[in-house]
Amino acid sequence: MDNPEKSANRAETEVLVCVKCLRGLDAPEDGARPGQKLYDELIQREMPEGVTIRPMECLQNCDSGCSVAIRGGDARWTYVYGNFLESSHPDMLAEGIALYHETDDGLIPWRSRPEHFKRNCIARIPPVTKKEA
Amino acid sequence: MDNPEKSANRAETEVLVCVKCLRGLDAPEDGARPGQKLYDELIQREMPEGVTIRPMECLQNCDSGCSVAIRGGDARWTYVYGNFLESSHPDMLAEGIALYHETDDGLIPWRSRPEHFKRNCIARIPPVTKKEA
Numbered sequence: 001m002d003n004p005e006k007s008a009n010r011a012e013t014e015v016l017v018c019v020k021c022l023r024g025l026d027a028p029e030d031g032a033r034p035g036q037k038l039y040d041e042l043i044q045r046e047m048p049e050g051v052t053i054r055p056m057e058c059l060q061n062c063d064s065g066c067s068v069a070i071r072g073g074d075a076r077w078t079y080v081y082g083n084f085l086e087s088s089h090p091d092m093l094a095e096g097i098a099l100y101h102e103t104d105d106g107l108i109p110w111r112s113r114p115e116h117f118k119r120n121c122i123a124r125i126p127p128v129t130k131k132e133a
Numbered sequence: 134m135d136n137p138e139k140s141a142n143r144a145e146t147e148v149l150v151c152v153k154c155l156r157g158l159d160a161p162e163d164g165a166r167p168g169q170k171l172y173d174e175l176i177q178r179e180m181p182e183g184v185t186i187r188p189m190e191c192l193q194n195c196d197s198g199c200s201v202a203i204r205g206g207d208a209r210w211t212y213v214y215g216n217f218l219e220s221s222h223p224d225m226l227a228e229g230i231a232l233y234h235e236t237d238d239g240l241i242p243w244r245s246r247p248e249h250f251k252r253n254c255i256a257r258i259p260p261v262t263k264k265e266a
Contacts, residue, residue, distance in 0.1 A: 054264060054265055054266075055265060055266045056259055056263075059256050059257055059258070059259075060255075060257045061256040069256070069258050078258055080213075080255075122193075122194070122255060122256050123192050123200070123202070123255050123256050124192055125204065125211055125213070125258060126149060126189055126202075131187060133188045133189045133190040
C-alpha cells in the first residue's frame with residue numbers, strides 16, 4: 001500500500017545510463033552502441049513519478065558494462081550496477097528502479113531485490129548525510 | 134602555484150574508506166581487517182585543509198578491495214577506486230586524494246593521475262549538477 005504523504009516527500013530518483021558503453025564489443029557500424037540501446041529501451045518503460053532517466057558519458061565500469069548508476073537525494077545510497085544486456089534486461093531494470101524509488105535510504109529489501117542487482121552490484125556510495133560506518 | 138581565492142572556494146573533499154574490507158582474505162584473528170588498517174594508515178598522513186577521511190561500511194566492491202570512494206561538492210565526479218594494499222599504498226593514495234582536492238570537477242589530469250588510479254577505477258558517478266552526457 002502506498003502512503004500518499006510519504007510519496008509526496010519522496011526524493012527524486014536519477015538513473016544515469018552510460019550511453020557510450022560498447023559492452024566489450026566492437027563499435028557497431030550503425031552507430032547505436034549497446035549503452036545507447038539500453039537507454040533507448042529504458043525511456044520507453046513506464047516509470048514512477050519522480051524518476052528521471054538520463055543519458056550519461058562513461059561511468060568507467062567498462063569491464064562490466066552496460067552500466068547504470070541510480071541515485072536520488074541526500075539520504076539515499078547511490079548504486080552502480082553492471083552487466084546489463086540491452087536486449088533482455090530493460091524490464092527487469094525498470095522494476096529495480098521502481099523499487100529503489102520506493103525506498104528512503106536506497107536499500108531495496110534483499111528479498112525483493114532483483115537477482116541481477118544482487119549479483120551485479122559494482123559499488124555503492126553512501127548518502128551524503130552518512131558520516132561514519 | 135596555488136590560487137588563494139580559488140582555494141577558499143574549493144569544495145570539501147570526503148574520502149570514504151571501507152573499513153570492513155577483507156581484501157579476499159580470511160577474517161584476521163586480531164580483528165583488524167585490511168580496510169581498517171588502510172584507514173588507520175591513511176589518517177596518519179598529512180592532508181590538505183578541507184579533506185576529511187571517514188571510516189565507512191561496505192562499499193560492495195568486495196571483489197576488488199580494499200576500496201575507497203572520493204567525492205566532494207555538487208560539481209565534482211565521485212570516484213570509486215579499488216585494489217588498494219593497506220601496507221604499500223597509503224602514501225600513493227594520499228597523493229591522489231590531494232590531487233583530487235585540487236580539482237573543481239574531480240577529474241585529475243591524466244598525466245598527473247597516479248598509475249594505480251588509472252588502472253583501478255571501479256566506477257565513477259557524475260556530479261549532481263551534470264544533467265546529460
